[in-house]
Amino acid sequence: xxxxxxxxxGLDVHKKSISACCISRSATGARIxxxxxxxxxxxxxxxxxxxxHSLDIPIVALESTGVYWKPIWNLLESDFxxxxxxxxxxxxxxxxxxxxxDAEWIxxxxxxxxxxxxxxxxxxxRAFRExxxxxxxxxxxxxxxxxxxQKVLEDANIKLASVATDVMGVxxxxxxxxxxxxxxxPKVLASLAVRGLRNKQEExxxxxxxxxxxxxxxxIKQFLxxxxxxxxxxxxxxxxxxxASSSFRDVVDxxxxxxxxxxxxxxxxxxEIGTDMDAFPSDRHLCAWSGLAPGNNESxxxxxxxxxxxxxxxxxxxxxxxxxxxxxSKGTYLSALYRRIAARRGNKKATVAVAHAILKAVYHMxxxxxxxxxxxxxxxxxxxxxxxxxxxxxxxREMGYTVTKQPDAANPA
Numbered sequence: 001x002x003x004x005x006x007x008x009x010g011l012d013v014h015k016k017s018i019s020a021c022c023i024s025r026s027a028t029g030a031r032i033x034x035x036x037x038x039x040x041x042x043x044x045x046x047x048x049x050x051x052x053h054s055l056d057i058p059i060v061a062l063e064s065t066g067v068y069w070k071p072i073w074n075l076l077e078s079d080f081x082x083x084x085x086x087x088x089x090x091x092x093x094x095x096x097x098x099x100x101x102d103a104e105w106i107x108x109x110x111x112x113x114x115x116x117x118x119x120x121x122x123x124x125x126r127a128f129r130e131x132x133x134x135x136x137x138x139x140x141x142x143x144x145x146x147x148x149x150q151k152v153l154e155d156a157n158i159k160l161a162s163v164a165t166d167v168m169g170v171x172x173x174x175x176x177x178x179x180x181x182x183x184x185x186p187k188v189l190a191s192l193a194v195r196g197l198r199n200k201q202e203e204x205x206x207x208x209x210x211x212x213x214x215x216x217x218x219x220i221k222q223f224l225x226x227x228x229x230x231x232x233x234x235x236x237x238x239x240x241x242x243x244a245s246s247s248f249r250d251v252v253d254x255x256x257x258x259x260x261x262x263x264x265x266x267x268x269x270x271x272e273i274g275t276d277m278d279a280f281p282s283d284r285h286l287c288a289w290s291g292l293a294p295g296n297n298e299s300x301x302x303x304x305x306x307x308x309x310x311x312x313x314x315x316x317x318x319x320x321x322x323x324x325x326x327x328x329s330k331g332t333y334l335s336a337l338y339r340r341i342a343a344r345r346g347n348k349k350a351t352v353a354v355a356h357a358i359l360k361a362v363y364h365m366x367x368x369x370x371x372x373x374x375x376x377x378x379x380x381x382x383x384x385x386x387x388x389x390x391x392x393x394x395x396x397r398e399m400g401y402t403v404t405k406q407p408d409a410a411n412p413a
Contacts, residue, residue, distance in 0.1 A: 004113030009052055010106025011062035012099050013069050016040055020048060021103035022055050023111050035100055040068065045075045052080065061110040063087045064118060073120065083110065083117045090115065119279045119289065125271070128244045132271040133314055135237045135264075142230045149176065149223045157210035163203045168227070171197045175208065176224070180217050241267055248275050254365055257372040258358060259334050260326030265318055269362055272315040283363040291316045292356045308352075316355070323354035333375035334358070340380060 012019040022034040034055060038044045052060065059081040062069055073082055090106055109115050121129065146168050150161050158179070164172045174192040183189060190204035197204070245252055245267055255266035273286065280286040287293045291311020297304040327338035327350070334354050342350035365372060381388045393403045 001112045003111055005059050005111050007055075007057055007059075008107055008110045009055075009057045009060045010103045010108070010110055011048075011060060011072065012102040012106065013062050013065045013072060014040075014099070015066075015068055017099070018044070018048060018072070019099040019103040020051070021100065021107045022052065022057050023107045024055060024057070033104065035103070037099070040071065042071070042075070045072055048072075049076050049079055052076075059083065059110065061085055061106050061115055063090060063106065074123070077123070082120075083115060084120050085115045086118060121274050124244075125274050128241070129271040131237060131241050131244060132268050135234060135241060136268065136314065136318070138230050138234050138237065142227060142234070145223050145227050145230070149220055149227075152216055152219050152223070153210075156212045156216045158212065159207040159210075160204075163200055163207045164197060170194055176220060179212050180221050180224070182217070184212065245270070251275055251366065254371050255362060258322075258326075258361060259329040259332045259374075260322040260324070260354075261358065265322050268318045269315065269359075272312055272318075273362075275366060277363060277367050280363070283360045286363050287356055287359055290319070290359060292319065292352060292359060315359075319355035319358055320351060322358055323351045326354055326358065327351065331377050333377065333379050336377040336380060 007022075007024045009020060009022040016039065018038045018040060020036050020038065024032045024034070026032055036051060038048045038051075057080070060076070061083040062072060062085070064084050064086060069084060073084065076082060085106070090109055106115075120126075150167050153160055153167070153176075160172060160175065161167050166172060167176075171193040174194075175189045178189055178192060186205040186208040189208045190201050193201070193204060248270065251270060252263060252266045255261055255269065256263050261269070273280075273290075277286070280289065284293065288309070289311060291308050291313070293308060295306030295308050297306035323334075323338075326332065326334040329335045334357060337357055338350045338354050340350075341353045345353075361372060364370070389405065393405060396403045
């Protein structure tokens with residue numbers, strides 16, 4: 001095979017050890033293998049870098065093992081051309097697998113140019129990504145705590161969630177805090193409602209008539225303190241995320257115009273894919289990388305069901321949530337797309353299709369630096385009116401109506 005990188009190295013990364021194998025050339029052109037094992041402490045990784053420098057190695061490949069590759073990347077990215085590769089793409093032959101042989105195999109594949117690098121954004125962008133991912137984690141933990149509060153209220157036969165849309169809203173929080181300090185009168189608790197919830201006094205009184213015991217109050221109090229702590233942490237993260245995204249605030253504002261995508265989702269999307277689309281040759285590459293494109297599974301000329309790849313889980317999760325919101329929007333192209341696919345393929349596939357469409361729109365908006373253009377819910381009807389009109393006429397006739405087709409002179413079909 002053709003040699004692409006005559007001097008290179010492969011790293012097999014683990015929690016406590018790094019197996020390294022370097023390939024170089026002698027004066028006669030013969031291959032020379034150098035193998036060593038290092039620890040994963042900072043001093044060990046710096047020693048690894050010095051060893052690679054001593055062998056004059058310009059390019060290094062390492063597999064993405066959990067989070068253990070990140071310290072190596074952070075310490076060596078400025079000195080070497082690093083390549084992060086998917087472990088599924090470099091599987092070793094069964095029966096001949098050791099850490100040293102794995103490092104040698106990675107180096108051999110890199111030598112012949114058979115490795116495909118994964119997308120790793122620059123250091124500032126990785127920091128921004130960690131901030132948004134941490135915010136998502138805290139928001140998810142807060143939702144879990146709110147659900148636990150609601151579970152305790154149900155155990156006490158308090159049906160506040162049956163009347164109030166948000167149990168932890170202004171009214172709900174005031175009622176729950178009053179229960180914690182010992183208030184049990186349903187009328188007093190219902191009087192704490194504000195705004196629109198004040199119109200449901202009778203329903204609230206019935207819902208707030210329960211049996212709240214002392215252990216319920218203790219548990220709810222602890223949950224409320226944890227929720228307050230998370231709210232404070234989320235607010236602090238929001239401030240830092242806003243500062244980190246100030247350089248591309250205009251992109252966030254443009255993505256905010258997409259149905260289902262708010263400022264938080266827009267920041268999450270940009271933290272995962274960045275604002276430079278050079279790493280993705282087309283929107284199809286981006287959708288496949290995110291895990292929103294169908295997988296390929298063909299055998300003997302037959303197209304078998306292909307599961308999409310795992311892709312970027314944070315991006316996929318955020319886009320699926322945005323797709324759920326877009327599907328409920330009124331008068332939009334994305335809601336029409338959802339209904340069109342859900343009728344034939346089901347709700348789950350329709351949601352993924354909407355998420356796929358959102359990501360394609362994001363790609364082109366970033367590349368072309370344009371605003372979001374709403375196609376409208378009648379996009380598919382206008383796309384092919386000659387096919388849509390007969391279908392609608394047929395349905396009306398099936399319902400018992402007599403229909404005559406007369407095109408509009410100003411807008412003929």
